[in-house]
Amino acid sequence: MKGMAKVCAISCKEYSVFCEKQGVKETPTVMIYPPNPVPAFKIDGKLEGKAVFNKLAKFMPDQTERITKDNLDKFLTTEVTKPKALLFSNKKSVPLIWKALSSETVFKRTVKFGIVTEDQTDIVQRYKVKKFPTVIIQQGAKGEKKDTYTGELKFLPLKDWVNLHSESGMGDKVSSAGGAKEESVEEAKPWLVQEVPELTAKSHQDVCFKGEGLCVIFLKDGEASPAEIEMLTGLSKKYTSQLSDRGAKMKWSLGMSSSISAAFEAFLTVVFLARMWMNLAIESAYKELFAPAQLPSAAVFNPHKRLRFTLLDHGEEGEVKGDEQGITKLLDKVLGGDARFTMVKGQKLPAWAQREAAKKAEL
Structure with a gap:
């Protein structure tokens, strides 16, 4: 219990x-x-160490x-100023040490603590965890900084390690530019930590439009x-590797009906969607814009200056599919300078689906 609870002794003869x-009438008594x-x-019964420990715990x-x-990406992208500490455990309940760390006076305000049980195989595989318990801290708006704990699994060493990642004075508020006022905790941006983020009204700026290069949807x-x-x-890793030797920056992104970012020179940006999808059934305006001959399909979109895109050519008889082979063919065509781009009519993006309004209407 060292460091987790205050254990004190007092002389009732002196005090x-x-x-x-x-209300202590006899000694020894444990309160x-x-x-x-x-x-x-007051603890009743025999005054044994295990009994006292269990009561404290x-x-x-x-x-x-x-x-x-379902909540990992939200956990990682809310309150981005706070490091996220993840315990991967093969136990169903939260260990006492992890409870104590999460409620420690400073940490409960500066660090977010999560527990991932062994049965969450998707997350375990995502973090490549091979043994339990494993402790990982992830930081940054895009979760780009990761550190795995390698020390002794005891409270005080863990506390010291977490403290290295915790910034003094960090709280639930973030200051605006110039520090003039405080803003509420920022809204979750799960797409920032997803390998395959969805392109939506909320995500499209972060995923595509703020970057450089072309977008593959x-x-x-x-x-x-x-x-x-x-x-x-796999495709994103393949093309990123190929273009890195040529000094080209490649970013992968997936979208069921949306746009991605890029400067049509030597940069190709490909961004993929993961859990949150923008499908053409929802984003009907983009389905009308792209008008794919069949689905699934793919588009390479240039959202900079003159808005334009090129679609995957499915062939006269639809023999080219929107699979790895078909998308590879499209990307090679773009990289080779042989793709024909279509201008967006009026140089204005279609309206994005208002999903929050739709949810409220359903309710």
Whole structure:
């Protein structure tokens, strides 16, 4: 319990007034003082170490968030000023040490703690965790900084390690430019940490339009399957590797009906969607813009200066599919300078679907 709870001793012979106020009438007596508002109480029965330990552990506050594939990206991208500490565990309950760290006076305000259980295989594979327990801290708006704990799994060494990643004075508010006022905790941006982010009204600026290069959009009338995401991720790594030797910057992104970023020179940007999809059934205006001959398909979009795009040519009889082979053919065509781009009518993007309004209407 060292560092996790304050364990003190007092002489009732020397401090009789205090003991009387606490209702202590005989010694030895062990009193437990839980966090407010739980009142103090006396331990009954045999005064054994295990019994005292169990009572203390029962009242240990827990600020840990249970992480699943559905809330991981939100967890990582809210309150971006705070490091995110993840415990990968083969236990169902939160270990006492992790509870204590999450509720530590400074950490409960400066660090977010999560626990990932072994059965969350998608997350375990994403972080390439091979043994349990494993502790990883992730930082940055895009979760670009990761550090794995290699020390002794005890409270004080872990506390020192977490403290290295915790910035003094960090809280639940972030200052605006110039520090004139404080703003509320920022909205989650899960697409920033997804290998295959969805292009939506909220994400398109971060995913595409703020960057340089061209955008490759995977077009589909529905959600992309895990196999499709894996295929697109593999393609991004393949082209990134090929272009790195030529000094070209390549970014991969996937979208069922949206646009991506790029300067049509030596840069190719490809961004993939993961869990949050922008499918053509929802983004009907983009389905009308691209008008693919079949789905799934793909488009390379240039959102800079003159808005233009080129589509995957499916062939006269639809023999070219929107798969790895077909998308590879499209990208090679673009890189070779042989693609014909179509100008966006009126040089104005179609309207994005208002999904929040649709959800409210359903309710």
